[in-house]
Amino acid sequence: MYKYDHIDQTLVDQRVAQFRDQVERRLNGTLAEEEFRPLRLQNGLYHQRHAYMLRVAIPYGLLSSKQLRTLAFIADKYDRGYGHFTTRQNIQFNWVELEKTPDILAELAKVQMHAIQTSGNCIRNITSDAFAGIAADEYVDPRPVCELLRQWSTLHPEFAHLPRKFKFAVNGAKEDRTVLLCHDVGIELKKNANNELIADIYAGGGMGRTPILGSLIKSNLPWQVLPSYLTALLRVYNRFGRRDNLYKARIKILVKALGSEEFARQVEGEWAHLHSETKPGKDNFTPAEWERVAKHFTKPSYKTLAAISNAQLQSHAQSTLDTNEQIAFMRWLERNVKDHQVPGYASVILSLKPHGTAAPGDATSSQMNAIADLADHYSFGELRVTHEQNLVLADVEQSELLNVWRAAKNHHLALPNIGLLTDIIACPGGDFCSLANAKSLPIAKAIQERFDDLDYLYDLGDITLNISGCINSCGHHHVGNIGVLGVDKDGEEWYQITLGGDQGNDASIGKVIGPSFYANEIPDVMTSLINTYVEQRIADEPFIDTYRRLGVTPFKEAAYQNNGKHAKESSKGAQV
Numbered sequence: 001m002y003k004y005d006h007i008d009q010t011l012v013d014q015r016v017a018q019f020r021d022q023v024e025r026r027l028n029g030t031l032a033e034e035e036f037r038p039l040r041l042q043n044g045l046y047h048q049r050h051a052y053m054l055r056v057a058i059p060y061g062l063l064s065s066k067q068l069r070t071l072a073f074i075a076d077k078y079d080r081g082y083g084h085f086t087t088r089q090n091i092q093f094n095w096v097e098l099e100k101t102p103d104i105l106a107e108l109a110k111v112q113m114h115a116i117q118t119s120g121n122c123i124r125n126i127t128s129d130a131f132a133g134i135a136a137d138e139y140v141d142p143r144p145v146c147e148l149l150r151q152w153s154t155l156h157p158e159f160a161h162l163p164r165k166f167k168f169a170v171n172g173a174k175e176d177r178t179v180l181l182c183h184d185v186g187i188e189l190k191k192n193a194n195n196e197l198i199a200d201i202y203a204g205g206g207m208g209r210t211p212i213l214g215s216l217i218k219s220n221l222p223w224q225v226l227p228s229y230l231t232a233l234l235r236v237y238n239r240f241g242r243r244d245n246l247y248k249a250r251i252k253i254l255v256k257a258l259g260s261e262e263f264a265r266q267v268e269g270e271w272a273h274l275h276s277e278t279k280p281g282k283d284n285f286t287p288a289e290w291e292r293v294a295k296h297f298t299k300p301s302y303k304t305l306a307a308i309s310n311a312q313l314q315s316h317a318q319s320t321l322d323t324n325e326q327i328a329f330m331r332w333l334e335r336n337v338k339d340h341q342v343p344g345y346a347s348v349i350l351s352l353k354p355h356g357t358a359a360p361g362d363a364t365s366s367q368m369n370a371i372a373d374l375a376d377h378y379s380f381g382e383l384r385v386t387h388e389q390n391l392v393l394a395d396v397e398q399s400e401l402l403n404v405w406r407a408a409k410n411h412h413l414a415l416p417n418i419g420l421l422t423d424i425i426a427c428p429g430g431d432f433c434s435l436a437n438a439k440s441l442p443i444a445k446a447i448q449e450r451f452d453d454l455d456y457l458y459d460l461g462d463i464t465l466n467i468s469g470c471i472n473s474c475g476h477h478h479v480g481n482i483g484v485l486g487v488d489k490d491g492e493e494w495y496q497i498t499l500g501g502d503q504g505n506d507a508s509i510g511k512v513i514g515p516s517f518y519a520n521e522i523p524d525v526m527t528s529l530i531n532t533y534v535e536q537r538i539a540d541e542p543f544i545d546t547y548r549r550l551g552v553t554p555f556k557e558a559a560y561q562n563n564g565k566h567a568k569e570s571s572k573g574a575q576v
Contacts, residue, residue, distance in 0.1 A: 001062050001382055002147050002296040004112040011155070012109045015116060019043050020102035027099060042122075043105065044115030049434050051095045054104060055118040060128035060146040060170070061089035061385040065372035068383065070111045072368035078104050083368070085352060085361045087179075087425060087476050088167070089127045089385045090118055094432050116154060121162045123153040123234075128170045129177045130386040133297060134347055134394050136339040140172035140189040140197060144294040145223060148285055151293075152227050159234050163241030164249035166234070167206075174505075179387055181205045181213040181507045182479060184251045185233065189223070197223040203233060203263065204255025207473035211509045212252045215260035217267065228283040232271035236263070300380040300395060305344025308398040310334075317402060331416035331458065332405055340395070348393040348404055349386070350374075350413040353423050356449040357412070359441045360426040361389030370411040378404055387476075387503075388425055390418065420457045421465055421530070422448045425476055429469030429486060430493070436469030438486025438493035443467055443522055450523040451530075460530065463543040464502070479503040481544045482529060483510045484522065495522055499529070499555055500547050513556045521563045532558040 004012070022039045025031035031039075040046075044055040056071070071091060075083050078100050079093040086092060096104060108114055118125055126146050133141045149168060153159065159166070169178040172189040180186035186202035199221045205214025221229055240258075242248040255263045274283065310333050317329050338347040350371060353360050363371070374393060375383045378400050384392035396404055408414035417423045424447065427433065429440025444467055451457060466480030477483030483498035494516035501510030517525055532555050537546045547555065 001064060002059075002143075002293065008151075009109070009112070012112070012114045012116070015043065015114065016102060016105045016109050019105060023098060023102050038120070040101075041119040042116070043101075044118035045096075045098075045101055046119065047434070048094065048432050049430075050432065052098055052101065053432065054093045054096050054101060054115060055086075056091050056093070056108060056113060056115050057118050057125045058089050058091060058113075058385050059150050060126055060132065060143060061130045062132075062143065063383050063385060064111075065375040065381045065383070067111045067113055068368050068372040068375070070107055070113070072365040072372070074104055074107055075365040075368065082358075082362050082364045084359065084428060085363065085385055085389050085391070087387050087389060087427075087474065088125055089130075089387065090125055091385075092428070094428065119165075120160075121164050121166075122160050123156065123162075123166050123168065126150045126153070126168050126170065127178060127183075127387070129173055130384040130392050131177060131338065131347060131394070132172065132384075133299075134340055134342075134345075135173050135175075135177075136341055137174040138172055138341065139174065139191060141297060142170045142172035142187075142189050143297045144290060145172075145187070145189060145197075145199075145226070146170050147293045147296070148289060149226065149230075152230075158231070159238070162234070162238055163243050164246075164251075166237075166251070176504050176507070177387070179476065179479060179503045179507070182207055182211075182476075182503070183214065185230070186214050187226070192220065199223060199226060201229070201233075203267075204252045204260065206250050206252040207476060207478045208250065209247050209471045210250075210252065210256075211473070211478040212256060213507055213509065214252075215255060215263075217260055217264035224284045224286070227285060228274055229267070229271055231283060232274050233267045235270050235274075236266050240266075299342075300382075302342050302345065302395070303397070305342075305397065305399075307343040313398070313401060320402070328409075328414075328416065329402065329405055331454065332414055333401065335416040335418045335420070336414070337401060342395075344398055346396050346398050346401060348379075348396050348401070348408075349418050350391045350393065350408055351415040351417055351423070352390050352413070353417055353448075354412055354415055355417075355422055355452050356445045359428070360424045360444050363391070367411050367413060370407070371413070374404060374407055388418075388423065390423075416454065417457060419462045419464075421451050421460060421463045422457060424448065424465050424467060425480065426467040427469050427474035429467075429475075433469060433474075435472060436486060437471075437488035438469050438495065439519070440467045440469040440475060440484075440486060443484060443486075443495065443519060446519075446523050447526055450526065460534070461540060461542055463530075465526075466501070476503070477501070478509050479507065480510060481547070482526070487516055489516070493519055495519060497525060497529075497559065499552055500544070502544050511552060513552055513559060515560075517563060525559050525563045528558040528561065528563060529555055 026036045046053045169183040171178045188200040201218040202214035379393040426444045430436040466477045467484040468475035468477040469486040479501040485496040498510030
């Protein structure tokens with residue numbers, strides 16, 4: 001993984017010293033809150049309902065065991081013994097004290113981490129495929145491009161005060177695991193016929209109040225010119241993006257208003273102007289820069305191993321496990337273990353979605369330390385953070401999978417529910433976030449408790465369920481097969497249901513089925529929706545395919561037949 005050079009480390013250390021001075025001035029009263037607010041946001045520090053929350057960047061989801069142990073240390077010393085992994089490949093600490101935040105940033109800097117640009121109207125943390133460099137379906141390892149873009153965008157003076165926050169996602173595989181089309185800019189990397197690295201650029205995607213899928217605005221862009229082209233794109237947005245209305249400030253509104261073809265034309269014009277006013281290539285990546293960064297993403301020292309089939313693994317497990325353990329292990333192999341580029345290796349997803357015992361995406365400090373140990377022992381000291389709020393051991397020898405399962409099981413990290421109904425994505429919601437209209441975590445807990453039968457979940461197959469506590473959609477409810485959105489009605493918490501969302505290559509935005517429900521109705525609503533699916537599906541047809549075949553009507557009728565007696569239309573949270 002990428003290692004800081006002197007420039008990186010100096011920048012991060014200077015930011016820590018700068019913020020320490022700002023905090024001291026805020027605490028002694030010489031810096032007013034309205035002046036301090038943009039400064040703390042530049043360092044990922046929010047003021048939530050009960051305390052300050054610090055959001056720490058995990059660039060493109062890549063994390064070392066040493067860094068994870070530091071996060072565990074911070075959770076114990078400065079928080080309440082846990083951290084929350086987010087859909088943006090960050091980690092959040094929800095209970096930090098203002099006067100101690102500079103110390104936290106100093107601890108992060110020791111292990112080449114920071115919270116810079118995890119908030120504010122700037123280019124946020126660059127995200128990518130959690131399986132980059134190891135996925136069996138990968139065309140191009142996107143991590144060198146991600147790192148180059150991270151360096152290009154960090155503290156970029158021209159883009160420090162954009163109309164609104166700005167998010168990039170970078171994909172380089174056949175399957176989109178980045179939610180590419182729901183970002184302000186999505187970059188699809190590939191190789192052309194001459195084996196040259198090129199990119200397709202999508203712009204104007206996003207969730208929130210107005211969910212929109214991004215549009216293709218540029219094809220086959222040489223990787224070297226990404227900085228100049230993206231500069232042109234951001235200049236158009238910076239110039240014409242709405243600054244008079246917070247809810248219409250994202251680039252998706254501009255692209256929708258202009259039309260994708262006109263937006264692309266304006267970007268091309270700005271790009272041509274950019275080249276005319278500077279030396280050709282001045283703002284572009286060079287082969288030397290590629291070499292400087294790409295050398296950090298070479299393959300680890302893999303052994304020469306023969307691939308092992310699941311049947312062989314099962315045969316081995318039969319000699320050491322009882323019947324129930326064999327079933328659990330084989331389910332884990334099916335759900336939590338993914339194919340690898342290298343024979344004899346696999347990738348392992350550690351589930352942070354225990355049924356009803358912890359919030360989705362939360363990991364305790366003891367779990368973080370245990371995962372760091374697993375990474376050191378089985379996966380070259382590295383791990384990944386997924387958009388679904390789970391963690392990945394990237395490079396596990398197949399012969400060690402049984403040992404990894406046993407160790408993960410001891411720390412409640414081996415639940416074989418990846419991709420199933422209880423692998424819920426959820427934001428912290430009203431329990432923490434000052435923007436939330438309603439709580440997310442109790443809803444997730446109630447659903448997990450209702451659907452706690454793994455046999456039943458396996459019969460249902462792949463279903464995504466995403467929950468957001470407000471229209472900002474931090475829980476990505478718009479792209480869940482089933483989405484739950486918390487809304488406020490006259491001071492009460494209600495929940496709106498969307499159906500038909502999906503992420504990946506066939507991304508779609510879910511549609512609201514009707515009036516909202518009380519919190520205590522949601523488990524019954526879910527039961528009605530799932531029962532309808534089971535009754536109507538053909539053979540092993542996935543939920544999303546059944547929904548697309550039948551449309552919303554049978555699901556809507558089932559949801560309101562025995563539920564929603566108190567439901568009423570919401571003026572808040574309705575899709576635009």
